[in-house]
Amino acid sequence: xxxxxxxxxxxxxxxxxxxxxxxxxxxxxxxxxxxxxxxxxxxxxxxxxxxxxxxxxxxxxxxxxxxxxxxxxxxxxxxxxxxxxxxxxxxxxxxxxxxxxxxxxxxxxxxxxxxxxxxxxxxxxxxxxxxxxxxxxxxxxxxxxxxxxxxxxxxxxxxxxxxxxxxxxxxxxxxxxxxxxxxxxxxxxxxxxxxxxxxxxxxxxxxxxxxxxxxxxxxxxxxxxxxxxxxxxxxxxxxxxxx
Amino acid sequence: xxxxxxxxxxxxxxxxxxxxxxxxxxxxxxxxxxxxxxxxxxxxxxxxxxxxxxxxxxxxxxxxxxxxxxxxxxxxxxxxxxxxxxxxxxxxxxxxxxxxxxxxxxxxxxxxxxxxxxxxxxxxxxxxxxxxxxxxxxxxxxxxxxxxxxxxxxxxxxxxxxxxxxxxxxxxxxxxxxxxxxxxxxxxxxxxxxxxxxxxxxxxxxxxxxxxxxxxxxxxxxx
Numbered sequence: 350x351x352x353x354x355x356x357x358x359x360x361x362x363x364x365x366x367x368x369x370x371x372x373x374x375x376x377x378x379x380x381x382x383x384x385x386x387x388x389x390x391x392x393x394x395x396x397x398x399x400x401x402x403x404x405x406x407x408x409x410x411x412x413x414x415x416x417x418x419x420x421x422x423x424x425x426x427x428x429x430x431x432x433x434x435x436x437x438x439x440x441x442x443x444x445x446x447x448x449x450x451x452x453x454x455x456x457x458x459x460x461x462x463x464x465x466x467x468x469x470x471x472x473x474x475x476x477x478x479x480x481x482x483x484x485x486x487x488x489x490x491x492x493x494x495x496x497x498x499x500x501x502x503x504x505x506x507x508x509x510x511x512x513x514x515x516x517x518x519x520x521x522x523x524x525x526x527x528x529x530x531x532x533x534x535x536x537x538x539x540x541x542x543x544x545x546x547x548x549x550x551x552x553x554x555x556x557x558x559x560x561x562x563x564x565x566x567x568x569x570x571x572x573x574x575x576x577x578x579x580x581x582x583x584x585x586x587x588x589x590x591x592x
Numbered sequence: 593x594x595x596x597x598x599x600x601x602x603x604x605x606x607x608x609x610x611x612x613x614x615x616x617x618x619x620x621x622x623x624x625x626x627x628x629x630x631x632x633x634x635x636x637x638x639x640x641x642x643x644x645x646x647x648x649x650x651x652x653x654x655x656x657x658x659x660x661x662x663x664x665x666x667x668x669x670x671x672x673x674x675x676x677x678x679x680x681x682x683x684x685x686x687x688x689x690x691x692x693x694x695x696x697x698x699x700x701x702x703x704x705x706x707x708x709x710x711x712x713x714x715x716x717x718x719x720x721x722x723x724x725x726x727x728x729x730x731x732x733x734x735x736x737x738x739x740x741x742x743x744x745x746x747x748x749x750x751x752x753x754x755x756x757x758x759x760x761x762x763x764x765x766x767x768x769x770x771x772x773x774x775x776x777x778x779x780x781x782x783x784x785x786x787x788x789x790x791x792x793x794x795x796x797x798x799x800x801x802x803x804x805x806x807x808x809x810x811x812x813x814x815x
Contacts, residue, residue, distance in 0.1 A: 367707025405746020557782025
């Protein structure tokens with residue numbers, strides 16, 4: 350296994366064991382199971398019998414891409430979380446499966462994220478992160494004209510919103526099952542504020558990757574399918590031949 | 593990253609912990625951690641007992657500390673959070689090392705550190721004593737949906753291939769003089785990620801076609 354060394358492993362913080370109480374952990378575990386069952390059905394519509402190899406390879410891609418350091422300056426760097434990117438590229442249900450698989454592997458093989466917090470992590474990053482991102486994407490695409498050029502800004506905005514949305518959901522869970530008395534108002538402000546900064550980075554990276562894939566293989570971008578089918582064949586006879 | 597940084601998640605061995613069925617180990621880990629998480633945060637004798645059980649298990653399984661300790665660094669972000677906790681939490685205050693801190697915050701920070709550390713060490717012990725393919729079989733026996741097990745199997749099987757591909761792209765970039773030091777380089781890195789996605793996706797399609805041409809049944813024998 351490609352085990353990222355700790356120095357390059359400054360990835361998003363996964364909730365460990367003991368951060369939320371046992372009953373909240375069990376409840377989010379149940380939510381995660383229900384969400385995964387729905388995602389398995391939905392992914393079959395997106396990928397039919399190719400689901401297992403395709404989702405597996407995309408999960409490996411997300412895992413590897415999270416290791417790319419995007420330099421911010423002053424020796425620090427950020428990295429991609431990838432939920433909205435995966436949703437735009439392969440569809441929301443497959444993205445939920447991919448992110449959940451990545452979280453499962455990180456938890457079981459690298460102890461990144463506690464096993465009792467696995468449901469919490471899948472709920473936050475898989476269900477809320479991808480779900481909110483996909484809803485925002487649909488909303489923006491409903492407003493913008495259905496063209497390939499609309500996909501990149503829609504994906505970037507969706508990524509921008511999805512990160513603080515997951516942070517807000519975490520604050521909500523903490524209000525129910527948090528183990529330390531932290532004033533919730535300031536926790537929410539700190540979480541959403543900091544994750545908006547992370548979301549800005551996520552938005553830029555997601556936009557860059559989506560636009561680069563659109564430039565060479567627009568047919569692989571799930572979020573661009575409606576724009577592609579609406580596109581008609583265009584004849585561009587060269588001026589020299591006409592003359 | 594890349595081959596130099598590829599580290600094992602598994603320590604081969606023939607101890608009783610290694611030989612125990614994977615699904616039982618998974619259930620034991622989940623049950624053990626649920627008990628640890630549900631333990632009241634000031635029950636220090638109970639935590640000492642859990643730690644003793646875990647240490648005994650690590651000794652029996654002969655997991656070297658040189659394997660365990662570097663991998664335990666994944667919990668560092670939470671150590672930082674735990675250190676801040678006594679200062680941001682509310683409630684009655686107390687004096688600790690000459691600083692005035694929140695008493696419930698201090699207790700919660702200690703409990704978080706203890707529980708998260710036990711969790712990381714226990715999960716790493718499971719990973720060290722169970723090969724990934726056994727883990728997958730165990731998850732299947734625990735009724736994780738067949739498709740989910742398959743997705744995870746494909747991910748584990750191909751993650752090194754994809755990571756190596758990324759590593760080769762990085763060598764190529766750097767041999768052309770690329771140095772990632774500021775935000776201006778994000779475009780190049782974004783295009784690298786997009787190329788990696790296209791290659792991964794196309795590899796997935798080739799794998800699927802190769803499987804189908806060898807008579808693979810996507811339903812896994814179920815109709």
